[in-house]
Amino acid sequence: xxxxxxxxxxxxxxxxxxxxxxxxxxxxxxxxxxxxxxxxxxxxxxxxxxxxxxxxxxxxxxxxxxxxxxxxxxxxxxxxxxxxxxxxxxxxxxxxxxxxxxxxxxxxxxxxxxxxxxx
Amino acid sequence: xxxxxxxxxxxxxxxxxxxxxxxxxxxxxxxxxxxxxxxxxxxxxxxxxxxxxxxxxxxxxxxxxxxxxxxxxxxxxxxxxxxxxxxxxxxxxxxxxxxxxxxxxxxxxxxxxxxxxxx
Numbered sequence: 229x230x231x232x233x234x235x236x237x238x239x240x241x242x243x244x245x246x247x248x249x250x251x252x253x254x255x256x257x258x259x260x261x262x263x264x265x266x267x268x269x270x271x272x273x274x275x276x277x278x279x280x281x282x283x284x285x286x287x288x289x290x291x292x293x294x295x296x297x298x299x300x301x302x303x304x305x306x307x308x309x310x311x312x313x314x315x316x317x318x319x320x321x322x323x324x325x326x327x328x329x330x331x332x333x334x335x336x337x338x339x340x341x342x343x344x345x346x347x
Numbered sequence: 348x349x350x351x352x353x354x355x356x357x358x359x360x361x362x363x364x365x366x367x368x369x370x371x372x373x374x375x376x377x378x379x380x381x382x383x384x385x386x387x388x389x390x391x392x393x394x395x396x397x398x399x400x401x402x403x404x405x406x407x408x409x410x411x412x413x414x415x416x417x418x419x420x421x422x423x424x425x426x427x428x429x430x431x432x433x434x435x436x437x438x439x440x441x442x443x444x445x446x447x448x449x450x451x452x453x454x455x456x457x458x459x460x461x462x463x464x465x466x
Binding site for chain 1: 364365366367369385389392401402403404405406407408409411413414415416418421423429432433436455456457458459460461462463465466
């Protein structure tokens with residue numbers, strides 16, 4: 229994984245802020261909408277403050293009551309800090325993505341996680 | 348489907364399954380409980396199928412209606428595949444963690460994300 233190798237090379241600058249976003253489509257299971265959203269998310273890679281970006285869909289893990297597999301698409305990003313996350317939020321490429329794709333989703337849930345240092 | 352063929356091309360060594368768990372404590376804001384849960388999560392690092400593990404707390408990002416910052420602790424893990432995630436689930440160290448720490452939490456939400464390959 230790019231993140232791991234980058235981390236190994238530059239241990240002092242490990243990105244410590246995880247921004248994980250889950251999207252529920254207005255038309256769940258509509259492949260074209262899912263692909264359009266994924267294509268839109270890929271454009272975000274051009275935003276320099278993003279240290280790593282992964283795009284995903286629900287994984288084929290065991291069904292359990294605590295597992296929420298109802299979302300359609302998710303994005304997982306790493307930033308160095310909250311200021312960079314804010315810069316991303318306000319970046320024109322991110323704003324353009326929202327404008328172009330927001331008609332696709334009915335719900336978005338965001339979790340921002342500060343990594344606790346140490347082993 | 349384009350997704351499947353792209354997935355087949357992914358290098359075998361890239362962990363492609365993200366397991367993100369959010370915990371809400373029975374006693375939110377109770378520092379000792381939070382630290383006990385974090386200490387318990389650290390024990391999971393000994394489980395070999397885990398490719399990467401990060402432990403976190405809500406980040407100091409902007410308050411927005413879509414951001415859920417109500418959880419107390421989260422764990423973000425990478426696995427190679429769903430079989431490894433299942434092996435982790437059943438691993439004695441994970442089982443011991445659940446037994447020792449489950450009295451601390453009132454709610455757990457899990458998202459399992461399969462990384463979509465490609466840029």
